[in-house]
Amino acid sequence: MRKSLPLILAWLFLAVFNTVPGLAQVLAIARPDNLPEALKNHSLVKRIAAADQNVTGTITSKTTGEPLPGVTIVLKGTTNGTTTGLDGKFSLSVPSANANGTLVISFIGYLTKEVPVPASGNIAVALEDDSKTLGEVVVVGYGTQKKSDITGAVASISKDRLEMLPNVNVAQAIQGAVPGVMIQTGSAGAAPSQALMIRGRNSIKASNDPLIVVDGIPYSGQISDINPNDIKSIEILKDASSAAIYGSRGANGVILITSKEGVEGKATISYDGKYSIQEVSNMPDLMTGPEFYQFKLQREPNNITQTEKEVYESGEWTDWADLATRTGSSQQHNLSVSGGTASVKYYVAGGLLDVKGVQVNDNYKRLTSRVNLDIKINKWLKLGTRTNLSYEDKSGQAPSTGVHRMNPLTRPFDENGNQKIYPWPEDIYFENPLENLLFEDKDKSYQVVTNNYAIVEVPFVPGLSYRANSGIRMRAEDNAYYAGRNTGTGFEVGGQSSTNRAESKNIIFENIFSYTRDFGKHNIFATGLYSFEENESGSNRLNARGFPHDFLSWYAATQAKIITPSYTYDKTSLISQMLRLNYSYDSRYLITLTGRRDGFSGFGSERKWGVFPSVALGWNIANEKFFPWKDKMNELKLRTSIGLNGNQAVGAYETISKLGSYDIIANKATLPGYVPIALGQNNLGWESSRTMNIGLDWGFNRVFGDINLYKTNTTDLLLNRTISPVHGITAITQNIGETENRGVEVSVTTTNIDASRFKWTTSGNFSYNQNRILSLYGTLDENGNEINDVANAWFIGQPIRINYNYVMAGVWQLNEAEQAKQWKSQPGFVKFKDVNGDGLLSATEDREIIGQQDPKALWGLTNSFSYGNFKLTVFVHGVHGVTKANELMVDDVYETVRRNTIKKNWWTSENPTNDFYMNHKNANILGGDESSNFYYENASFVRLKDVSLSYDLPPGLLGKAHIDRLRVYVTGRNLYTITDWRGMDPEINDQRGTPMQKEYVLGLTLGF
Template identity: 45%
Template sequence: MSVSRWRTAALLAAPLLVTAPIGARLAAQQPTGQAATQVAVRGRVLVAETGEPVVGANVVARGTNPVIGTQTNERGEFSLRLPSAQYTLVVSRIGFAQDTIALAGRTDVELRLRRNALSLSEVVVVGYGTQRRSDITGSVTSITPERLENKPNASVEQALQGALPGVQVTTSSAGAEGNVNVQIRGRNSISASTNPLVVVDGIPYNGSLTDINPSDIGSIEVLKDASATAIYGARGSNGVILITSKRGTSGKPQVAYSGYTGRSEYANIPRLMTAQEFADFKCVRINNGQNCNTALTTTEQRNLAAGVNTPWVDLATHSGSQQQHDFNVRGGSDDTKYYLGGSLLKIDGVARNDLLDRATVRANLDQRLSKWLSVGTNTQVSQIDRSGRGASFENAFFANPLISPYEADGTTLAVVPWPEDPVTNNALEPLLAVDDDLTRRLFTSNFLQLTVPRVQGLSFRVNAGLDLASSKTGTYWGRNTQTGRAVQGLATVSNTLRNDWTLENILRYQRGFGAHNLDFTGLYSRQGSDLDVNGVRGQGFPNDVLGYRSTVPLLSVPTVSVTDYDLVSQMGRANYGYDDRYLLTFTVRRDGYSGFGSNNKYGVFTSTALGWNAANEAFFPWKETVNTLKVRLSYGQNGNQAIRPYRTLSQLDDRSYLNGDVAAPGYIPTTLGNPDLKWETTTSRNVGVDLGLWNDRVRATIDAYSASTRDLLLARAISSVHGITTITQNIGRTANKGIELQLGTTNIDRGGFQWQTELNISANRNRIVDLYGDKQDDIVNGWFIGRPIDVNYGYQFAGIWQTGDDIANSAQPTAKPGDVKIADLNGDKKIDPLDRTFIGSLQPDYIAGLANTFRYKRLSLNAYLNTVQGVTRSNILLGTNQVFSDVRRNTVYRQYWTAANPINTYPANSNTSNPLSVPFYEDASFVRLRDLSLQYDVPTTLAGRIGARTLRVYVNGRNLWTSTKWTGLDPELSNQRSIPLERIVTGGLNVGF
């Protein structure tokens, strides 16, 4: 590999997180003493399919020494000063295929880049720097820009959902904010967190991703294998998500606006029983279908006669709305680049009073102070308002349709809606609570970059990060609610202050020696976190006037919590490449954590990876067809910090007592200390292949991996003589393996029409290798050696006992026709715990995402599907004892076994028809149309009439269609009586001035 080729590669691999923007750095590297012979070269980079400008494209003059290059501005324009007009320009941008253009004496050129979501030549963030994808030896995957644009993404997790292989994103609960879980390459730990590490602009981030405005994000990379994540040591075993915000560019200030608005409805709610069906059901359950009036309370009888049929779910929900408005301005010069952005998001969920308001302001600045010194900041200030208590959807789901939520006037919510059952809450009661919930956060990442004079390729950088968050909540339940009336007003107040800081010293050396190139990164960092929580709970107020701000409750109970921890780390990473063919990466990191036991304060984690760009070999026979063929191998270790602060220490709990009429302090032990506690360690292996065919017309990445995790944190049972029954130790082991495929194809590209497909599919299998060192299962916790961490284990449903069955000689001799039949698996003619078995799998056979994009000139249509297949779950809505023995709660409408309707799928309507509460399992696989988008890029001539450079209008539908056999609320949601998944339709526009 020639020196000039290496320098071009080094430029493309130059860090975005840990150096100044490319334009600023390259301007600093332009050779001196050549001003008299330089010529000005100008040009423009456009999207081949639409003709719109490509912003932030890297433009490099091949063969210059030092490297000369810049970035395109908001209009896609660039300018360079070169020794002559005989150079070849190399142009690249994430999301586009790299291209070149020979100047051949020209000083004004235009170049069009084709969209290419998985381009193997793009530059990607890999942590403490960047690399060309073709130079990466680890498993790194990136989000396409389209997943961040023109979609109603309230959080980063929503953009990740189903978009990347090996990344399972599950909506565990819906609503205005919802709760989304992210798991990378399966589950390694049994009891510790499996959440990935999130790094924003180079700084570890502990806050909610909802606080980050997706419109400010420039790129998202996910690091998956040990080679890619080892640089994060004790926190990298669950994978790493790298988020990089947008940067400024050289050129005149460019203003942009993007915004959307839309409506939402719930996607699905199972049919509940009507008032008459509920009355009939209750009559059968309590009185076997006889004397139905005596089965109903007085209120129920009166309301049934009056035709009351309360649609509780309809009362708890409404049509939701969602809107977001983003403004930003970016620009600068060769020495100064800035990006300023502001955003407002407002969501009114489908559950009444389920609200989320977010306001963010971002300021990113890169300033070159001299040829060897640059400084910069990436700062976001956000405010999240989660005030308001949504109607209790779970209570609405259960609520008796024969009971009205209102008093006799029909408008005032009843404090006790069911006089005969005063403990039943009004599902709409939370709407009356006073609830304030406000979080403010300052997240800033700042740097100082020093290019060491006279030492080519050597630089030093200091990163300083601060995450300061304060949260204030206050809730008051007045006498107009059952909760408040019982205690004469109930108030809770909490103030939380979190302060996370990071200081990193990074030394980097990049140098090429003929066909050799070396890239070394050294790190020394300190990080700390302080979390203070102060709260009080009060009850017994003289009135409801001041709410939770009142200072005179009869009883108040304060709470105080302080949590501090510190980390210190050293890391070294060396990347070596020979002739753009052979690649080697070696990483070692040492982490010290205050939460580790005193005997294991430090852990060392290493990884090694090899890469071979086979298509670059001179002997490679299929160069006309295969433009990229790279084989990757990696092996290494990562940690899961896992241990909460103070967990290694012995702890006491307050047990104050009365000594006569005097309160005396008292304490009891709650936790035994363990000075040997340490991190969980995952050792992983990865083999991968990157493939590009026909000039990246077909692009594929295949990875196969295996991982073993040891020293799991588990609670071992001990003698109760200490007053404590368990102690936490590092004793368990698990294993993980899987395979991933990411495939991108350009199926048609002619006549102004283009059809592109992006497919990702992955399968993961985990199992428990050992628990307590004795090869014994832990049936109580549902952990079984050789099985996945999460399993369905219990009695197996075998149908319904029918009239005429030989029940007396069966394993259930006391059963009756209509009762649940349980499988006697061992054939001993009795049903006992030995008949329990494994039912289906909670571990998916595979997860996949499929996106098809159709473009015709300026019009484009994108359809995005994702699927989870092979999951079996217990459907709690089919439980036979959900209504309680006296039938106080409603349930899903269904057919029951009767002598006249002897079905074999569901038992008789009786409290005793399922004495062992055998669950009913269903296939929870699904295929979902996650997003459907139609957009149009208005011609420049028309956009110019309103003074705009670019104008795009679009409409998007989310969760429009789901195919599943699941009969509950939704196969993805954890709670089947929670806020339902929303179907959202939005329309918006993006305009640049």
């Protein structure tokens, strides 16, 4: 009885649970070999024996031996897959039907490896570094290519710069990371104003902005609408061959942005959150109240007002800059879910960005959502969408720039704590610079961007596919502000408002044919395009003043005394055809031929169409049999290209004649009339840029990089030429003039130390650019030299943007009294350079070029250190060869001292400096005529841009919580700057606007 008891209990167990669904899978770990013979043939036991096998393992780096987190393991031919944790370990259930199958193991930066499903249930795999990265696939526009087959100048942004830094927009991630790409910061703040420029300035008056392409569709929206956390990769096309596929819009380079997409495998939930504290990076050293009082007492002792005396004597002077600033903060939250099967892949994400800037009331909020879906209907048809919704709110106005100039001996608030309309009663020219805080202000925008595609793999022609792209972008803006009677702006006119409603729409449809085939050693990749694009925008603006009350703000505009409506509308169309052929022989000899034809509605009737060809050649020298250093060099490729691109800079209706209203009063009656304001031009078209590029890609085991030399000549510049006023018009826009732009770009990445626990890598880039004007209007002087445009400071042979003014030669010293007297001046007053030596100052003879406004050299240097689960990244950015006017150094030009200024090293008889003239109301004037209302300084700088320290928690601490990844990190941004610039910040243009901020960030990344 005792011997049969286990058998009876087993039968009872099987009888009870035999019908429980999935029990065999739960008991798959049981082995029937040791069961009694009576149980071996039971149906449940057979199901257990045939159940899934649990395969476990560890994936490591063959070079370092370190475990690799995030490695993808997929059972070949199925959708069954998983990823490794932080310890490099994984667990995967393999059905018995696939017991003899293959596991595909892949990870970015490593060679993909296939291994059989182990009979033992456990494996250990070491992946090899893909040190060449030649198999890496790079987006090149209307398709992708292996990096080894690229013949043009294409650069990529690292993943860490997109994910680990507190980037408000994409431009911040790009800055300093790619050679030849300059970010121009117009203003700092919660939503910084930044513009991108690739390889310097080609155009004089037209836009130099690059074309932005998102998920294959040209993007006409604002780059700030794109959530950096949703971006998978950024490629930048810099040479003519790479950008020629975009024809009349590719002259200034192309930025290709690809959003994240789902991958085959289980659903993955990711969260990334950041919180930051912001502080003013550098505030101008303005005079305090007592310092300003002494400054004014020395210059104009009889013009000190009663208010200034009272404030000075009370000791309660006003620090206006302090009132206008605060400790800012920012928070970002991004949540995404991705995954898929062999048929359906998805990526769904949402993001929140909420910034409270360092200036009071400078706020920015952005909400984004993204749905990326790829559906494989059958073997020959695939559908997908890339849809993004965004909402922006920049409501509220920060204090005006007057806070940095306001007299500190004035009072901002009355005895009740309310803002005073005029802080200086004796001088009501100055309104309260804090008045913007009292404005009712609304600045919101809504946008939807949906790019959809269908791919047909033509069944009867191997390698031939057709892709239909459709893109729709719609944006609505709602802006309004109201200045009430409690502000200087509203008090003077009885309330003032402005409202603006604007809408823009962009529609694109593209037909793309691609053909890819290998014929032995021959590889062909051909692309054909036919596309149509339409852009439409309009706005309705209403300005009003003289309101009966402030209660309804702008909603009471119909009751205002003065109402001024205005309307705008534009609509353009673009039709394009493109052919591109990529040919490779034995991965050694490469050629790319491209031709694009564009027809743009904005061009003149005689130049509606333009053709933009290019050719590029590549030679993978390292793949040659005779190459002697195959064991030392992984890569050596020579590239060259030449081609033509366009700058589609003509407005919608710029080529047609226009009339403007000109009312006439006759017999006390107003009669409507019209006058010509523009002459039509049938031959007005695009600016054309012809670029030649020579590049070399090279790589050793631990060191790789590239170098590019380029030269661009831009012709048919859009410039305004002066004409006879006989037609009632004094100037017309024509395609005339030429510029030249040349430079060099270098990038290097090294693995300095690659030990078992410690790794140190360095990535650096450097670029030098020089542009100059070759021709303007073609008008020659009596000596046969082309005449310069002095009024616009455009000079033949000089850079496009230069400073042109009198040169300050210092200060007249005590031993120069007699010489100064000849100039109707005296020691301590400003001294200008007499260029022609005639003893007179002439606007045409004595002004000189004082540096250029665009930098000559840019560089970035990133050092990354990792030890165990810790990683430290340090990024330094440098800008050199730029000179700007420092408006904060300009002295008050009024006879009486009315505005504050920064502290200066004033000239005195005891301090005979040449740094700055004496504190006197006329000291900035020479010869009783010319004043030093300018002060040019070197705006070059070296900035410790980003420092980031991260830590990945060990998997042992995460397993119980079912968390695959948990990373915490801290980041500092704009920590330290080395510069000779004495203004607010050398990077920003507006020196009296929002100051640059330092940021201290705490971040968290979770993966489930």
